[in-house]
Amino acid sequence: MAIEQAKISVGDLQRGMFVSRLDRPWARTPFALQGFYIRDLEEIRQLQKHCRYVYVDVHKTVGSAGIALRRLLDGSCGKQSRAASHVVIPCRPVTVVHGTYPPPQPARREAGNARKLHGQILQGMGEVMALVASNRPLPLRQVNRVVEDLVESVLRSPDAFTWLARVRHRDEYTYSHSVRASIWAVVFGRHIGLSRQALLRLGVATLLKDVGKLSIAREILQMRHRDPRSELAYRNFVQHSVQLLATDAQLDPEVIRVVQCHCERHDGSGYPAGLRGDKIPVLSRLCGIVTFYDEATNPRGASQPIAPSRAVAQLYDLRGVTYQEQLVVEFIQAIGLYPTGTQVELSSGEVGVVVEQNYGRRLRPKVMIVLDGHKRQLSKPRLFDLAAAEDRAEKLIERGKMGARKKIRILRDIEPGAYPEVDVAAVRDYYLFKGRGQLSRLISHLAN
Incomplete structure (x- = not known):
């Protein structure tokens, strides 16, 4: 079927519009990945806060907004508005079957x-x-x-x-x-x-x-x-x-x-x-x-x-x-947003390398930490499982023993070379082929 969308400035959004795409990755916003109907002014305000424009599904948009949008794009108003651009590319969805293969081995x-x-x-x-x-x-x-x-x-x-x-x-x-x-x-x-x-x-x-x-x-x-x-x-x-x-x-x-x-x-x-x-x-x-x-x-x-x-x-x-x-x-x-081998900075200020994914929770991978919160080299790298740490933190928060702001998360990924002392290949070898030789090499690199 034809995918029919309109590019709409966030200042022109109305209730009843179906937002199918944003002008930035969904993961960087509070919205659901699958798209959504605009139901109230608060959702419009959130879109205006995070985006400059969005793409609206012409056929899914309902109510007076849908009628007006279809009339506009059909050209019945004389000419197309500068606020919307029409995109029609014939393309059927590809059949995707997640979970076809067994869960990955370590x-x-x-x-x-x-x-x-x-x-x-x-x-x-x-x-x-x-x-x-x-x-x-x-x-x-x-x-x-x-x-x-x-x-x-x-x-x-x-x-x-x-x-x-x-x-x-x-x-x-x-x-x-x-x-x-x-x-x-x-x-x-x-x-x-x-x-x-x-x-x-x-x-x-x-x-x-x-x-x-x-x-x-x-x-x-x-x-x-x-x-x-x-x-x-x-x-x-x-x-x-x-x-x-x-x-x-x-x-x-x-x-x-x-x-x-x-x-x-x-x-x-x-x-x-x-x-x-x-x-x-x-x-x-x-x-x-x-x-x-x-x-x-x-x-x-x-x-x-x-x-x-x-x-x-x-x-x-x-x-x-x-x-x-x-x-x-x-x-x-x-x-994942942080593929294996990516250098990242945690909310604690520590710097590490993503060593393995948590496939059910992509934003919570396993990280080998090599620099502390002050960007000083650790004498020995430390493995940190963000998913497991989050589970522990949630329990403490429920008991009132920890504030939500203290949960550790990935703050950002880091450009390779930003910290020359971080040798990603050495981290890889230490994690995958863990042994005295690899640890000595990694610590030696950190010490230099």
Whole structure:
């Protein structure tokens, strides 16, 4: 069905309007994620406090507000008001089945296997790129096999591989982006309940989507701002990728289709065919989102990744336009506002690293604290489970033994590099592979 929305200034809101989107992430406001009807003036005041504009579902809006809005957008008043802009993009909701797979195992249990597989994927991609450069057949059977193992590992424990996608190393390979994006894609697909076969197709396609870039001139690939002619030459990488993959008759055609359409965009602004909405395969839509997210968190030429909240905010601003809104919201839920590996500051002033998610309570992950409330280095890192701490605090509050303001929460995420003494890779190794060697390395780093 067509999604029909109107962009409305908060100064023009009325009772009876159905608010389907905000101009900022829902998690940063007191409102429900699913949207809501405006019932009274207090809700309008709250919207005016948190937003500049909102999107209103034209068909769900009721009463005199609904009649007036539909008349306005139908053009019966002569011309469209500057307060509202009409957005119609044909796109059916994607079937999402949460809880398809068993609850995740602890990351520590899967960490060793995930690290081994990560090394195999990097090695395999190195071989793929070398073969492409020498015009030799691609080892697609080996790629399929290692992605099958990746899928099974992520199904057991998404956090173990999320660590490997989040931590950036100095010796990055040119294809590290595709490896990270493939991990995000499988984590995303697991969250929405894709079948194993679909996860395999998505993982392989995301891993191989950029092989055609070896056919593009290096100077064009490295341009920060491409002129129209250079941009047109750059976009040819999609067709080059498709042609390379199509040489293997045994490769799943659906994988090639995902690669062919992963640069298409919800509003038709993508390439190579300018597809929009329903015309874009679902797996290609997922691939496009994870590609954007990884490129946003790891900007070209930057020495450090950026804080996830910035990348999420950029992605959220594109919902319903560049990317299907439903899938953007699902992806943010899949990785959480504070993905594993994120540096955070707590309301206590302490600084730590998110080491594992609490999947039922995404805003309350497990954090390894490394700096105290005065930003001084701890002699030994301390694991803090925000969900468990909140449960304890609630009991104390009920008994009158603690004030609600003393509950510890995440205040904000921190830009990587803001505290050079925080070594995220060392925290990861200490948490996942806990032992004397890792602790000594972490404490040694903190002491320097």
